[in-house]
Amino acid sequence: MIIAQQKNIKDIAGMVEACKKVLLVGCAGCVTVCLSGGEKETEILASALRIMRKLAGRPLVTSTYIATRQCDPEFITPLDELVGAADAVISLACGVGVQYLAERYPEKWVVPAQDTLFAGGSTEHGRWDEKCGLCGDCILHRTGGICPVSRCAKSILNGPCGGSQNGRCEVDKDVACAWQLIYDHMKALGRLQDLTAVQPLKDWSKARDGGPRKALREDLMAK
Amino acid sequence: MKYLSKLQAILESGHFAVTAEIGPPKHASAHGVIHNAQILKDFVDAANITDNQTAIVRISSIAAGVHVLASGLEPVVQMTCRDRNRIAIQADLLGAYSLGMRNLLCISGDHQKFGNHPTAKNVFDLDSIQLVNLMSKMRDDKKFFCGEEIKEHEPRFFIGAVANPFADPFEYRVDRLEKKIEAGAQFIQTQCIFDMERFERFMEMVRARGLDQRAHILAGVTPLKSWRAAKYIQTGVAGMIVPDALVDRLKNAADPKSEGVAVCIEQVKYIKENIKGVHGVHIMAIAWEAIVPEIVKQAGLFPRPVTHHLF
Numbered sequence: 027m028i029i030a031q032q033k034n035i036k037d038i039a040g041m042v043e044a045c046k047k048v049l050l051v052g053c054a055g056c057v058t059v060c061l062s063g064g065e066k067e068t069e070i071l072a073s074a075l076r077i078m079r080k081l082a083g084r085p086l087v088t089s090t091y092i093a094t095r096q097c098d099p100e101f102i103t104p105l106d107e108l109v110g111a112a113d114a115v116i117s118l119a120c121g122v123g124v125q126y127l128a129e130r131y132p133e134k135w136v137v138p139a140q141d142t143l144f145a146g147g148s149t150e151h152g153r154w155d156e157k158c159g160l161c162g163d164c165i166l167h168r169t170g171g172i173c174p175v176s177r178c179a180k181s182i183l184n185g186p187c188g189g190s191q192n193g194r195c196e197v198d199k200d201v202a203c204a205w206q207l208i209y210d211h212m213k214a215l216g217r218l219q220d221l222t223a224v225q226p227l228k229d230w231s232k233a234r235d236g237g238p239r240k241a242l243r244e245d246l247m248a249k
Numbered sequence: 250m251k252y253l254s255k256l257q258a259i260l261e262s263g264h265f266a267v268t269a270e271i272g273p274p275k276h277a278s279a280h281g282v283i284h285n286a287q288i289l290k291d292f293v294d295a296a297n298i299t300d301n302q303t304a305i306v307r308i309s310s311i312a313a314g315v316h317v318l319a320s321g322l323e324p325v326v327q328m329t330c331r332d333r334n335r336i337a338i339q340a341d342l343l344g345a346y347s348l349g350m351r352n353l354l355c356i357s358g359d360h361q362k363f364g365n366h367p368t369a370k371n372v373f374d375l376d377s378i379q380l381v382n383l384m385s386k387m388r389d390d391k392k393f394f395c396g397e398e399i400k401e402h403e404p405r406f407f408i409g410a411v412a413n414p415f416a417d418p419f420e421y422r423v424d425r426l427e428k429k430i431e432a433g434a435q436f437i438q439t440q441c442i443f444d445m446e447r448f449e450r451f452m453e454m455v456r457a458r459g460l461d462q463r464a465h466i467l468a469g470v471t472p473l474k475s476w477r478a479a480k481y482i483q484t485g486v487a488g489m490i491v492p493d494a495l496v497d498r499l500k501n502a503a504d505p506k507s508e509g510v511a512v513c514i515e516q517v518k519y520i521k522e523n524i525k526g527v528h529g530v531h532i533m534a535i536a537w538e539a540i541v542p543e544i545v546k547q548a549g550l551f552p553r554p555v556t557h558h559l560f
Contacts, residue, residue, distance in 0.1 A: 179360050180331070180371070184378035184428060186421070187357045188413030188440055189487040196487035197360050209418050222424065224382050224432050227335065227375055227394065 027056035027147065028120040029154045030063060030140040032071070038116065039078055041137040045086070045113035048075070050139070051105065051127060052092040053119035060154055063118030063140055065092045071118065071139060096123025102130050109134055144176070162232030162239065168220065170211035175228075177204035183225040251558060254351040254407035255323045256295040258558035259529075260436060260465040265521055266529030267550050268325065268438070268467060269293040269541045271317060273308035279316040282308070285538040286320035292542040293322070294553055295352055297438070297531070300327040304364025311345045318349050325409065326350045329358025334374040335383075335394050342384065346404035353406040354438065355380040378425075378432050381410050385433025410434035412466075414451035415444060416488035423454040430464045437464050438531040441471040442516065443482070444490040452524050461526030468520045471533045472513035472540055476500040510540060510547075517548040 058064030072088040079086035094101040096119035114135040117124040121142040128136040144156035159176035179197040186205030189196025252258040300310040314324035476499035483491035502508035
C-alpha cells in the first residue's frame with residue numbers, strides 16, 4: 027500500500043491561513059491502514075486546527091468527509107455540495123487523492139495534509155518499511171523475493187556494496203542490507219549460483235524516468 | 250608488448266606495483282594537486298584521483314587527472330555511479346580518454362548521505378560491476394552501453410575495480426570479486442587493510458579460485474596519524490575493520506605519526522613477502538600524500554621500474 031505521514035500541523039494551518047471555513051477529506055484506503063489519513067486522523071486534525079485558530083482569535087469552521095477511495099472519481103462526486111461551502115479543501119489522502127480533488131474542483135484551493143512516502147507495508151506495530159520501488163520491471167524472481175531497487179540505498183543490481191557490515195546498510199544501522207538478505211535467502215534456497223551472472227542495465231524507461239506512466243487494459247475500455 | 254597504460258605495463262611485466270591516491274581540493278585551484286603529483290611521481294607508478302570522495306564536492310577526478318598527467322604522473326581516473334547516469338558517464342569517459350587518461354577505476358561511490366550535499370538526488374543508473382562490464386565492451390567490442398557501434402577511436406582504458414574483504418557477507422566477497430573479474434576488471438584495489446589475518450583468509454580463497462591469475466590485485470594500505478583516527482575508522486566507517494591491538498599500539502606510541510608510518514611499512518613488507526597473489530600495493534595516505542615517498546623507500550620499493558609503454 028501507499029504509506030503517508032501527516033505534515034507538521036503548523037505547515038497545514040499555514041496553507042489555509044486566510045480561510046474561514048475548510049473541508050477536510052480523509053480516505054478509507056491505504057492512509058486509513060497506515061493510520062495517517064483515515065476517519066480518526068481526519069477528525070483529530072480538524073479539531074486541532076479549530077483549537078489553533080480559536081487560540082489565535084480567528085476561529086475556523088471545519089467539516090469532514092471520508093471518501094471510500096480518493097483515487098477514484100466515483101467516490102469523490104458525493105463531495106460536490108460540501109466543497110461548495112468551503113474556502114479550501116484539505117486532503118488527507120496520498121498525493122493521488124489530492125490531485126483527484128484538485129482536478130474535480132478547479133476553482134477551489136486544495137492542499138495536502140500528508141507527505142506521501144512510499145509503497146510498503148507494516149513491519150511492526152507503528153512501523154512501516156519501503157518494499158517496492160515501483161520501477162515497472164519487477165526483478166524479484168532474480169533476487170530471492172527481496173527488492174534491491176527500493177531496499178538498497180544505491181539500488182545496486184549486483185550487490186552488496188562495500189558498505190554492508192553485520193547485515194546493516196552503511197546509510198543507517200537501523201536498515202537491513204538488502205543484499206545481505208538476498209544472499210542469505212538465495213543461499214537457503216540453494217540458488218547462490220543465480221547471483222553469479224552480471225545483471226544487465228536496468229530499463230529505467232519503464233520507471234518514472236520514462237515520463238508519467240499509464241496502464242492500459244484495452245479489453246476494459248469503452249469501444 | 251607495448252601498453253597504453255604505464256600501470257598495466259608494470260603489472261603485466263610482473264613488477265610489484267605501487268599506486269597512491271590524490272584527493273582533489275574543495276576549491277578551483279589545481280596548485281595542491283600539482284604539488285602532490287610532483288611529490289609522488291618518482292615513487293609510485295600511478296595515482297588514483299578520487300571522484301568526490303565521501304560525496305564531498307571537489308575538483309572532478311578527470312580535471313584533476315589532467316593536471317596530474319601534465320605533472321608527469323600517470324592518473325587512475327575514478328568514476329562513481331552515484332552522480333552520473335549512463336549518458337554522462339560515457340561522455341565524461343570519452344573526454345577523459347581524449348585528455349590522455351588511460352586507467353579507469355569503477356566504483357559505486359559513497360552514499361551522498363555522508364557528504365556535504367546530503368539532500369542531493371542520487372543516480373545509480375548502473376552499478377560498479379555493470380560499469381566495468383560496459384567499459385570493457387566499449388573497448389573490446391567497440392560499442393556504446395546501448396549496443397550502438399563506435400565507428401572509430403573507442404577508448405581503450407585499463408580497467409580496474411575495488412574489493413572490500415572487510416565488508417559482509419565475508420564469504421560472498423570472493424564471489425563478488427570473481428563477478429567483477431568476469432565482468433572485465435583487469436586490476437583490483439582493495440579497501441584499506443588493518444586486519445591482516447582477515448585479508449590473508451580472503452587471499453587464500455582468491456588463490457584457491459585462481460582469481461589472482463586473472464586480475465592484478467593491489468592491496469590497499471593506509472598510514473594512520475593517531476589512535477583517534479584508528480578508533481574513528483573502527484567505529485564510524487561501515488565496511489572497515491581495525492583491530493584493537495592497532496588502536497592500542499598507536500595510543501601507546503611516543504610519536505603516533507611515525508608509529509603509524511612504521512605500521513604501514515611493516516604491512517607493505519609483510520604483504521609483499523608473505524601473501525601470494527598480491528601484485529602491488531595501493532597506498533591511501535588520506536590528506537597525507539607527502540608521506541608516501543617515505544613509505545615506498547622504507548618498504549624497499551624504490552626506485553620504481555622503468556617501463557616502455559606508449560605514454
